[in-house]
Amino acid sequence: MSDVKIGAYICKGCGLGERLDTAALAKIAEREGKAALAKEHDFLCSEQGVAMIREDIEKEGLNRIVIAACSRRAKTEAFGFDGDGVAVSRANLREGVIWARPDTEEARETTQEMAEDYVRMACAEVRHMTPPKPNPEAQTHRRILVVGGGVSGMTAALEAAKAGYEVTLVEKTGALGGMAARLHRRVPDHAPYADPQETGVEQMIREVEESPKIEVVLNARITRTSGAPGRFSADITTESGQTRTENFGAIVQASGFIPYDASKLPELGYGKTPDVVTQLELEELVRKADGGPIKRPSDGKEVRSVFFVQCAGQRSDKEGHLPYCSGFCCTASIKQAMYFRDQNPDIDTTILYTDLRTPGYLEDFYRSGQRKGVIFTKGVASEVRPADGGGAVVRFKDLILDEEVEAEADLVVLATGMIPNSGVDIEKPERREGQSDEDYQKALEEAKARMGLNPGEESVLNLQYRQGPDLPKLRYGFADSHFICFPYETRRTGIYTAGPVRRPMDIAQAIEDATGAALKAIQALENAGKGRAAHPRVGDLSYPSFRRDGCTQCKRCTVECPFGAIDEDEERYPVFNESRCRRCGTCMGACPVRVISFENYSVDTVGQQIKAVDIPDEFSEKPRILVLACENDAYPALDMAAQNGIHYSPFVRVVPVRCLGSVNTIWVTDALNSGYDGVILMGCQKGENYQCHFVKGSEMAHYRMGKIGDSLEQLQLEVERVQTYEVAITDIERAPRLINEMEQLIEKIGMSPFKF
């Protein structure tokens, strides 16, 4: 590290000059932080301040910069030197020190000590950082693989092609069009939203076939996928058994849905008479009628009355039913009722529903249905049975009249839902040795919630990934994002789902969804080519590397990576696929021998900060509390607490981490060994509604810290000295309180005996 040359800049603005002895801070940066130069400035983020730093970088050859001023979240434009090939560390003296402390004479000494430590820490961090450079091996294939030739897949292909990218579209059947091709008409997506409209599928197929950028492979499946964004390799195998291998930059998985099997609904008459059909079967009847009267299947009689039963086998917690709402079926039934009413207004059409769900402009379509004389009845069907002489009788509870009613119709249509076609359950529980029945049952139940009615028999992508051949499922088999703000967030970088495999949806939504997915695929391959990370650390050029000779092949990193980015080679060493990596550092936190690091974030960049803090002796009454805080939630919460004038203990030293998952237990044990009195980990919510943006990071940290008790016992330290909390970004009152509580606890149980 002989070429490290640190410049430290201490700002005196925003009250820092009045509250702190900045000259002393500069001295510390030089003497202890080994900065080649240290300067104070009245207004560091000003044009002159920034120009001064730039000049020093150029003239003095600085390659490491310490900005001791405001939070790393503030003034990012002014202090954005990262692009200039230098590493930057920010000592948070404003939000982290003076705003978090009262402006009183008695607080002055401890506030100054806080600031001094943050300067030491920033110097230590930056010394061990290397400005990340793009991986020279980064490359990209610009062709996109789209799996599935329905509306979603065709849309993704067409939209990517329109943006200038080449696409291979693989469809397992012999024709494009998917489910939508089986429809007579679709629900309208254009004003005045009054009538069913053409599906547009034929035109879409034509456009796909005519596009010079799209290659269609029918009767084919993906039998193997390996690689990473920018360099995926996939085997496309046709029904005839021929396989070809091709490279792709990114993948859109539009594998669609499987219609719910209505034979599971004998109570609703399905299978007992051919005059009880599903919505999809009705579409076939209508197409068969070819503009003529629609006839009932049992005897070919013209249909004079139709009864639609909504939520058939849906929104129900009964075994074998779908617990969710499929979203499209209310409008589909309205559309189908119109097939009849538009042809012959004398045909009775009744829609039996509990909640009619026609969001947004579709309310107009609902209103149009009412205008056309479709009858809407709020009620719940209990039984459908064949009627004498054809047709069926529906028995239901009318919820408005509050009575049991029976109605006879020539045709009964069941609005059954959709089941995602998302491949196999990669987290399928296998009975482990020594696992209790109870635990195994629990795992099976979780798997059921995860997979729903998805049979999960055949893989869609056949990924050659350490963590399994398909995408992880969120719930009920949908391969969706868990995040409200980030619907395209994927747990397998460069592979995006689109359409009903992701969430129940109708055609209009699938088209929009697939367009978005096409963008994400383009983005993934472009960024992979530049060695840049994908969401949420977009543009991060650092990537993990490991020291092979220290690795014990324990596989923790390959198992714990939330994104399945790490594979294993023949000798069972980890293989880091950079462009699959999201740079959270969970692998770094997992590694028991600490051989994994990023250029600008490593066991050292944090470990050295912890070591740099000055630890007063046992009798000083000045404890030291280390806080490792998630940089996205807990750290901003502390910043904003201070911004709002909330004060907290001066004995705390906060280190932001990329994710709590990146916290290596060595940091905690080293801190305790070197005399810290308490350690607090602050991460995001874990569990079912996890808010951790790296999926499992916070959970892993909690798990690892749950086991740190042994180490504490060995050190003969109280276990309470280490606390792990879930902290939200809104916890501006609570986060400081947790810190103060630790201070009080230390007061009670006493200082650490490990001060040297």
Added chain:
Amino acid sequence: MSEPVATNQTILVVGGGISGMTAALEAAECGKQVILVEKSPSVGGRVSQLYKYFPKMCFPTCGLEINLRRLKANRNIRLLTMAEVTRLEGEPGDYTATVRIRPRYVNENCTACGACAEAVEAEFDDEFHFGLKKRKGAYLPFTMAYPQRYVLDPRILGTEDAERAKAACKYGAIDLDMQEQTVELKVGAVVWATGWKPYDAARIQPYGYDRFKNVITSVELERIMDPNGPTGGRLVRPSDGKEAKNIAFIQCAGSRDRNHLKHCSRICCMASLKQATYLREKFGDEGKATIYYIDIRAIDRIEDFYARVKADPNVSFIKSKVASITEDRATGDVILHGVDTEGYHRYSNRHDLCVLAIGMEPSVPADQFPTELVVDENGFIQRDPANGAIFAAGCSEDALDVNRAVQSGTAAALKAIQVVNRVAGTEG
């Protein structure tokens, strides 16, 4: 402010709410040049005013922090705040946008130290909190506001407060002579993401929003729940500050109604279900929520959330369009009148507070667009070739929840990229 450089390969995104931010970020992260124009002094839009998101009950500011990080790190985006597009002319690949930038009276020197706000005395209704709270005449719109730069309320100009603010600033950031600017930008494609606004509740006459203090809207309740908000996060009613333990939620307030908004606003059912959980959060078993509804529209997987809320014995559902609300003057309680259509029972139910699940309408009425766009009867922009390379995103396109708005913003970004890529000749 330096004049932004723009070319026919630049994408203009109008609106800095979650849809616009998403469109801008997604396009910029594909390597495209983007100009993001926001009318207010900071980005974030309506989601930044929400306390929690359904169904995960997580905090919108968490996602905002990530989006702000993305924005700060991305050199392909130039952000113009307090800016509005007043004219938009041209054709796909070649538009000229005229952007009017209102003076902030605070320049880039601002460090957000807050000295100006301390010095200024005048107070005004705080827009961020829908006027439920006051703010100073020099202010940061909200704690997480980005750009993190103060704003002077133009109403203090020419008063002593303006001079006080100027004198208090050590960094020369207060510029009282700042003028309105107009800039012309060349752009290739436009993403129109001007979002939604809550329907004017006072127009639903029988509900007495303008007459009864304890009738509020769903968006106001979000502010009341915010620990940084007007009540410090205490769930109390406006009339007397009493804890609101028995709350009525009226669905379709302004939506699905020929007299008001014809469309369904999609989010309000879920919003009320979410808000019903606030009662348990604050008061445990003592909190009671009653939801007056027509249909509960908990679409797709979100059905889970509905089932969970329904399982709470303290949340009840009445299928009814509430006919009218009266106020008990002595207590300030509100009394809801109507007929429960399940069995046709009349009711007059007393509640501490009534929350109107207020509908969403497009923020910008169609006749105020800077160019002609094809809209539907409800004012939402249609996907229509006649709109050229102006692509609607988010709630300017349809009443959408956050998840779908982000999806829409992402899709619109690709549509815009197709146009600028064509301009760049990278195609074929």
